[in-house]
Amino acid sequence: MSKKQDIMAATLDLIHEEGLQSVTFSKLFKRANVGSGTIYNYFANKEELVNAVYKEARLHMGEYLMQGYDPEASLYERFKCLQLNRLRFGIDFPKEFLFIDSFSYSPYISPELRNMDDPRHSVEVVLSLIVEGQKHGVIKEMDSHFCHQLIHGIISSVLKGYYVEKYPLNEIQIQQMLEASWKAILV
Amino acid sequence: MSKKQDIMAATLDLIHEEGLQSVTFSKLFKRANVGSGTIYNYFANKEELVNAVYKEARLHMGEYLMQGYDPEASLYERFKCLQLNRLRFGIDFPKEFLFIDSFSYSPYISPELRNMDDPRHSVEVVLSLIVEGQKHGVIKEMDSHFCHQLIHGIISSVLKGYYVEKYPLNEIQIQQMLEASWKAILV
Amino acid sequence: MSKKQDIMAATLDLIHEEGLQSVTFSKLFKRANVGSGTIYNYFANKEELVNAVYKEARLHMGEYLMQGYDPEASLYERFKCLQLNRLRFGIDFPKEFLFIDSFSYSPYISPELRNMDDPRHSVEVVLSLIVEGQKHGVIKEMDSHFCHQLIHGIISSVLKGYYVEKYPLNEIQIQQMLEASWKAILV
Amino acid sequence: MSKKQDIMAATLDLIHEEGLQSVTFSKLFKRANVGSGTIYNYFANKEELVNAVYKEARLHMGEYLMQGYDPEASLYERFKCLQLNRLRFGIDFPKEFLFIDSFSYSPYISPELRNMDDPRHSVEVVLSLIVEGQKHGVIKEMDSHFCHQLIHGIISSVLKGYYVEKYPLNEIQIQQMLEASWKAILV
DNA sequence: TATGAATGAGATTTCATTCAT
DNA sequence: CATGAATGAAATCTCATTCAT
Secondary structure, three states, rough: OOOHHHHHHHHHHHHHHHHHHHHHHHHHHHHHHHOOOOHOOOOHHHHHHOOOHHHHHHHHHHHHHHOOOOOOOHHHEEEHHHHHHHOOOOOOOOOHHHHHHOOOOOHHHHHHHHOOOOOOOOOHHHHHHHHHHHHHEEEEEOOOHHHHHHHHHHHHHHHHHHOOOOOOOOHHHHHHHHHHHHHHHHH | OOHHHHHHHHHHHHHHOOOOOOOOOHHHHHHHHOOHHHHHHHHOHHHHHHHHHHHHHHHHHHEEEEEOOOOOOOOHHHHHHHHHHHHHHHOOOHHHHHHHHHHHOOOOOHHHHOOOOOOOOHHHHHHHHHHHHOOOOOOOEOOOOHHHEEEEHHHHHHHHHHHHHOOOOOHHHHHHHHHHHHHHHHH | OHHHHHHHHHHHHHHHHOOOHOHHHHHHHOOOOOOOHHHHOOOOOHHHHHHHHHHHHHHHHHHHHOOOOOOOOOHHHHHHHHHHHHHHHHHHHHHHHHHHHHHOOOOOOOOOHOOOOOOOHHHHHHHHHHHHHHHHHOOOOOHHHHHHHHHHHHHHHHHHHHHHOOOOOOOOHHHHHHHHHHHHHHH | OOHHHHHHHHHHHHHHOOOOHHOHHHHHHHHOOOOOOHHHHHOHHHHHHHHHHHHHHHHHHHHHHOOOOOOOOOOHHHHHHHHHHHHHHHOHHHHHHHHHHHHHHOOOOHHHHHHHOOOOOOHHHHHHHHHHHHHOOOOOOHHHHHHHHHHHHHHHHHHHHOOOOOOOOOOOHHHHHHHHHHHHHEE
């Protein structure tokens, strides 16, 4: 792995373990096993580093969300695919997921980055799925971004409870989550 | 307003505007219009200050959630009251709401504080409401904490989209949110 | 003496002893006997500090140049007063003099500062003295700034040779310098 | 041009533009268009590089000063030749001239280098010219080094005023400088 | 209580130098 | 010879905290 990757991975680890406000460069260098000046070959400062980590995590998640997505499948099948992919991303990559969740609404992340779409256009896909469902009279009429927030909010919240071990997250809960988020937006 | 209140208000303002990691004491003193030593008459250090602000916000929210709560009302009326109170708290006190939301899972807040209940027992009330609904066959069987996360996640998420001006949040959206969260957990 | 004065005096000392490029903050703090953060209460950074020291030295020299200056005295008496004052300033305050001499034409000093006049208007006095002498047919016609440089250049150069102990600088040499600079600009 | 020459030229340029204390190796490499390790093939460290640049500039100036010098010419002709050569060197090679002027008394330059004479013995020539003039009763009796400083000081000072565009430096001013420096040391 | 100049530990950042290619 | 990524010692700078007033 390249030094740059080492640094970004160590950054994500430390933010997850101790929170951004206690990530110092010296902890970072030790963790990433690089010299103290090395970071400046890649990032002008801490803010740029954190933004780069955020961007990479978003790209990773965007990629993951589209796994196995079949544009020809039924509306519900596609909904289910997107919701499950998101949940599984949160289960498989808790550090990335929590980091994105915490910083998406933080002043640390620039608004352009917050509103970025990814190469697989996962954001657009969700939004157009919602609009399509509304056109077919299956999903309730409402602002598509609002609807987007509804179904994602459920996943985030369920994952956070799982992360602090309020409950397990196995097939039963996964089905409950899926059902809840689908029923929430049906007409 | 007392010096102590000035300091706590300035802390919340700055956390909201720039994020905890960029709140420095010198910014705080300028904003609160107090001398740099004054804070130490009230708080032993920065962590204590932030915890005090968190505690106050939690108490404020706990109080707010129980406004107009009638234990004799119908299940749905009580559900509606709690959900609307929470949403309205987020609308009326965005700084408090976001602060609680961001730091509830942060290492900066002591675990005892994170798990605190308030004098009005708002957390317990929600959980027992869920259990009661399940006993009556109205709410779907699932872990009550899981269910709690579902309905709160919707509110948090909807509010965050509103905060970044993705959409307005007037009576129409409020009703949509209410309906969505109720349908999400019905049998 | 105030901390600010301590810092500025230590800066001048160190620049004189080791040159600007080897003045580090840690040497500065030790020499000035202040804590490492103290400087930032007074100067935003090193450049501001050096500029402040330069400005103070210029003010000091401007003050010194006008000592005993009698506007009613004869042209030569006034010339002599100004030249002697400048030379004596160089003898009495070698650190200030050399610092001004070295940095006046260095990119480190902002052009506004280089061209500053002082409250006693010593620069203007010299220039108008030259113009007056030219009007009376005593001093050769030439650009007054050019003439200014001629007579100051002699002093600077003589002082620098003295500083490295090429020769002593007692009454004999002082009279020789005075005579040379006067003859240099006569018609 | 060789890499070595590129590096030395870039060093002189940067010192002229920003001052020695802000010449960093990374600026140097970019300017000289060489890799960061290349310099160590030619110079052991920064100090050696700067000393090499100083030495080359001194040799260049020493060579230049003796241009067209005719040992058989009259005393004034020889004086004039040396003074004009020095002035013209300053006009044609401002970076070299200023660099020599600034660093001749700086601790960065080793003392042996500061006191070097050049292969054309320009320093000795000036000093013996002064002594000869005094023997013939043309130049006023004074320490020859002192006299040397007088006439060089005029040139340096006039050049520095010209560099910061206080006045032009064409034939008129050149003659005025020549006359002034000659009259300054006549009996 | 309230203040704010002073502090210094520790954070960030720079930059001359090395070394594998 | 030439390169430039990597280094880490040393520099600059920040900021929570103290303390005399």
